[in-house]
Amino acid sequence: MFEFSAFSLYDAAFLAIGGVTILGALGVVLFRNIIYSALSLVFTMLGVAAIYFQLNAGFLGAIQILVYAGAISVLIIFAVMLLMNKEARRTNLPTTRTKAWFAGGTITVMMLASIIAAVGFSEWPKTALQGVDNSVGMLAELMLGDYVIAFEAAAILLLVAVIGAIILAKGVENK
Amino acid sequence: MQEINLEQMVQKLEEQLGDKLITTRDQFFTVLNIDKMALPTLMLKLRDDYGFNHLANLSSVDYGEEFEVVYHLYSIPANDKVCVKTRIPRISAEVDSLIDIWPTADWQEREVYDLMGIKFKGHPNLIRVLLPDDFVGHPLRKDFVMGGR
Amino acid sequence: MMQSDIYNVNVGPIHPSTHGGLHAEAVMDGEIIQDVIVHLGYVHRSVEKIAESKTYQQFVPYTARLDYLATNLPVLGYCQAVEKLLGIEVPERAEYIRIIMAELSRIASHQIAISATGIDLGATTGLMYGMRDRERIMNIFEMTGGQRLLSSYIRIGGVGADIPDEFIPAVQSFVNDIPKMMDEYNGLMTGNEIWEARMKGVGILSKEDAVKYGVTGPNLRASGIAYDIRKAEPYGIYDRFDFDIPARSGGDSLDRWNIRIEELGESGRIIQQALDNLPEGEVKAKIPKVLKAEAGTEVYHRIESAKGELGYYIVSDGGNKPYRLHVRAPSFINLMVLPLVCRGGVFQDLITNIATLDPILGESDR
Amino acid sequence: MEHLFTNLATALTGWMITLGLSPVWADVILLLVKWIIIITIITLNIIILIWLERKVSAFFQERLGPNRLGPFGIFQTIADAIKLLTKEDIVPSAADKLIFKTAPMFFIVVAVMLYTVIPMGQGMEVINLNIGLLFFISMGSLSTIALLMAGWGSDNKWSLMGAVRSVAQMISYEIPLAFSLLGVVMISGSLNLQDIVAAQDNIWFVILQPIAFLTYFIAATAELNRGPFDMPEAEQELTGGAYTEYTGMRWALFFLAEYTNLVAVSALMATVFLGGWQGPWLPSWLWIIIKTYGVILVFFWVKWTFPRIRMDHLMSFSWKVLVPVSLGNILLTGAGIYFCQWMGWC
Incomplete structure (x- = not known):
């Protein structure tokens, strides 16, 4: 009889989820077909949500699915479909311009470096944090208590953005 | 009452159109045989002056050397009816389109064109309506050779 | 600022709600219909050419296939046209039976129109209600002609055979139930909020346009013109019956739907009167085996079919076959307004409009 | 038992x-x-x-x-x-094969995931998530992607139109769907479905939250793509919408997933509004089944009675009626709870 400890099972799950997330993220960048890229994005989002769930941040995970995987991705796919040219199959072709390659490469290296630095220099807790039992209630108290002004300001900002989008889409009537 | 009206109308029309119009009567209809050049004039008069607002039927008959285009007109308010016929030679089978007078002539003329091969001058969209676009010939002509059996 | 491409959607000829092979090409801007291009001829059988090689009697069954949902009406029109041409007198009893059969056919056709509108708008149960009631008419047809759908019971000079004994009770019980049926259709669909929203103001056909485009039948009456050939130019013995012509004024889909339900009741009244006055006697005139009309005679005979003015134009050259036969098909003419009523509506309105204009493709494609 | x-x-x-x-x-x-x-x-x-x-x-x-x-x-x-x-499994030659084939699987997986949190009886659920309700809603929102995949992958105008319609519909109706559940959450004070069931010990939420129940029922019908909101399928208009090109087993998977969704949503409705597994005499797991089937029968009843609504009416109904009503319900519930506390009843 072979035996696994609880920790290793947790690790295995994490590896699987992380693998899906990274593969999805790679797919977003590497797929030639932009619809495939958009759908890979869904898998990335789902992977991130799964990681949240694993960290006992269920609320965040559910919101991640609801907003990012369920809504934002659909929005992106919609935008792609509406703005797309006739040839949908090969829309994400790599550019041939060296300048663009250079700029993209620089940004990638810088971001990678900063992430590695952030991971390397952080103090990580050695055991998994125990999740708070009533995380939703605490979030609610923070959002509608301590940070209510910021919360409401964000809401008004979003409203303004929505109205702006409608005006842009409908167009101002010319005399 | 109606009969008298129709009689008066025919008389008046005969005066106006002269020898271009020959009136005959069968047991069902008063038939106005009109020269094809005067067809739109007559039809306009019939619609505007005598209230024939319903072009019920537009058809054609193949009489060998000539085609006959037949119009059955009805007047919905007065409940009158009249038949207008015009003859056109087979070699230049063409007659003025009535689509401006009765829009309902649109598909009916297309049908006559499709099946009988009569062209309607001034029809904006004279294409086949029942048969496929690549069909050759006009089946209702008497000289149409039927395939199969 | 937002611009979108125009694209075409081919509705039909193989499509669940095109009533048997209509091909309508919708030119769409998003969900809005810019135009509809109707392509006909999917079920074209060149009936008019066939007529030229069949004797007058042989052609009778072909006419039944024109409007296969109201099978007795096109047969009646054709037989009456030939009788007019040849001067044949039809016995009284046959005239009354013809009226009963014709009105039953009209009810059958309207029930299809009503119930098919139901299913086209997604109310599947509506279809079943209409079909259930129509089944009784089919049984009555089976009693007379032996055929349920494509009956050629009406013949030149009368009807095929006398009615069987069970015919009158069956028709009587059906007529008695017509008000109940109307209530049921109205109860299931007419008052429904969604139904009204889908139909009201959809596909408006104005009075002027209806006349200009030669629209006839229930569609014309829904646009506000109470014009019915049974009253305007009575054929057969229609002048002996007392009935009303229902008319509406809106000309939208809801009116076209309502008018058909109301006409069920009027047809019921006519059948009732015909049953009450049905005389005894012969059902078929003595006619020669070979029918020949005088050379050069011609006739245009029109009847009020379930779909509108159904006309037969027959030219004779003295032989036993028509020299030329033209069918003035009401569906063919009525379909002409489809682009007109659809323009500016949304895609789903196209389906509503096809359903309420009630075309039948056997007739329109011939 | x-x-x-x-x-x-x-x-x-x-x-x-x-x-x-x-x-x-x-x-x-x-x-x-x-x-x-x-x-x-x-x-x-x-x-x-x-x-x-x-x-x-x-x-x-x-x-x-x-x-x-x-x-x-x-x-x-x-x-x-x-x-x-x-049956023969037909994949249209013009279809985007990968997406075409994945879509039904994705749909059914998402549908099955819904069952994770539904309490099928006292202490009977796969995972007792403390945000169960939210999880259910978020999982439900994923089925839009499956429909979009099906519509896009088929490379057919009908399919794409069906998919676009269904996505527009589902996104619009998710909002009143979630909002209508908020009233229940406010009263029970928890997103955990077992807690919500426990909170209905004395009185079912359908009595306390009748408006929410109605809005939820309507929005759920739209989310399930059932009549009178069966836009994406719309057999008479779109010849089957997103499913037009599917045959055999792939089509059956969609069919299966739709019914799976139906059961899940009905079970959630029974749980949230009809007291869940609570009931006298019979064992709890039987009660939830009875209630779920009761809700399903109402869904059937609605579908086989009503005609299909028009797309623009559908959208305006969601944004102009359901969203304000469900928002108003939240306000009303809040006021009610405040009043109740002020009176010292709870």
Whole structure:
């Protein structure tokens, strides 16, 4: 009889989820077909949500699915479909311009470096944090208590953005 | 009452159109045989002056050397009816389109064109309506050779 | 600022709600219909050419296939046209039976129109209600002609055979139930909020346009013109019956739907009167085996079919076959307004409009 | 009877531990067993449901419905399933094959995921998530992507139109769907479905939250793509919408997933508004089944009575009626709770 400890099972799950997330993220960048890229994005989002769930941040995970995987991705796919040219199959072709390659490469290296630095220099807790039992209630108290002004300001900002989008889409009537 | 009206109308029309119009009567209809050049004039008069607002039927008959285009007109308010016929030679089978007078002539003329091969001058969209676009010939002509059996 | 491409959607000829092979090409801007291009001829059988090689009697069954949902009406029109041409007198009893059969056919056709509108708008149960009631008419047809759908019971000079004994009770019980049926259709669909929203103001056909485009039948009456050939130019013995012509004024889909339900009741009244006055006697005139009309005679005979003015134009050259036969098909003419009523509506309105204009493709494609 | 299944589960775990498995592995295996049972139940349930829907619709339409295979035609669905399994699997040559093939699988996976959190009885659920309700809503929102994949992958105008319509519809109706549940959450003070059931000990939420119940029912009908909101399918207009190009088993998967969704949403409705597994005399797991089937029958009733609504009416109904009403319900509930506390009743 072979035996696994609880920790290793947790690790295995994490590896699987992380693998899906990274593969999805790679797919977003590497797929030639932009619809495939958009759908890979869904898998990335789902992977991130799964990681949240694993960290006992269920609320965040559910919101991640609801907003990012369920809504934002659909929005992106919609935008792609509406703005797309006739040839949908090969829309994400790599550019041939060296300048663009250079700029993209620089940004990638810088971001990678900063992430590695952030991971390397952080103090990580050695055991998994125990999740708070009533995380939703605490979030609610923070959002509608301590940070209510910021919360409401964000809401008004979003409203303004929505109205702006409608005006842009409908167009101002010319005399 | 109606009969008298129709009689008066025919008389008046005969005066106006002269020898271009020959009136005959069968047991069902008063038939106005009109020269094809005067067809739109007559039809306009019939619609505007005598209230024939319903072009019920537009058809054609193949009489060998000539085609006959037949119009059955009805007047919905007065409940009158009249038949207008015009003859056109087979070699230049063409007659003025009535689509401006009765829009309902649109598909009916297309049908006559499709099946009988009569062209309607001034029809904006004279294409086949029942048969496929690549069909050759006009089946209702008497000289149409039927395939199969 | 937002611009979108125009694209075409081919509705039909193989499509669940095109009533048997209509091909309508919708030119769409998003969900809005810019135009509809109707392509006909999917079920074209060149009936008019066939007529030229069949004797007058042989052609009778072909006419039944024109409007296969109201099978007795096109047969009646054709037989009456030939009788007019040849001067044949039809016995009284046959005239009354013809009226009963014709009105039953009209009810059958309207029930299809009503119930098919139901299913086209997604109310599947509506279809079943209409079909259930129509089944009784089919049984009555089976009693007379032996055929349920494509009956050629009406013949030149009368009807095929006398009615069987069970015919009158069956028709009587059906007529008695017509008000109940109307209530049921109205109860299931007419008052429904969604139904009204889908139909009201959809596909408006104005009075002027209806006349200009030669629209006839229930569609014309829904646009506000109470014009019915049974009253305007009575054929057969229609002048002996007392009935009303229902008319509406809106000309939208809801009116076209309502008018058909109301006409069920009027047809019921006519059948009732015909049953009450049905005389005894012969059902078929003595006619020669070979029918020949005088050379050069011609006739245009029109009847009020379930779909509108159904006309037969027959030219004779003295032989036993028509020299030329033209069918003035009401569906063919009525379909002409489809682009007109659809323009500016949304895609789903196209389906509503096809359903309420009630075309039948056997007739329109011939 | 009450603890039949929970006892079975405990016994199974105990048996596995006696075999020498560690408790962690025993838990994992138990989870798998639960999943297999759920999938079996779903499949069996759907066979019954399809038969039931046929019989119910036949009853509404004064027909007989299936009546040839077996008593009352109960084997009709099985025969249909065999037919669908053996049908030719057609993949259109122009289709985007990968997306076309993944879409039905994605749809059914998402649909099955919904069952994770539904309490099927006292202490009977796969995972007792403390945000169960939110999880349910978020999982439900994923099915839009499956429909979009199907519509896009088929490379057919009807499919794409159906997909675009369904996505617009589902996104619009998610908002009143979530908002209408908020009233319940406010009263029960929890997103945990077991807590919500427990909070209905005295009174069902359908009585406290009638507006929310109605808005939820309407929005759920739209989310399920059932009549009168069956836009994406819209057989008479879009010839089957997103499913137009699917045949055989792939189409059956969509069909299966739709019914799976139907059961899940009905079960959630029973849980949130109708007291869940609570009820006298009968065991709790039977109560939830009875209530779920009751809700499903209402769904059937609505579908077989109403005509299909028009797309623009559908959208304006969501944004102009359902969203304000559900928002107003939240306000009303808040005021009610405040009033209740002020009076000292709760």
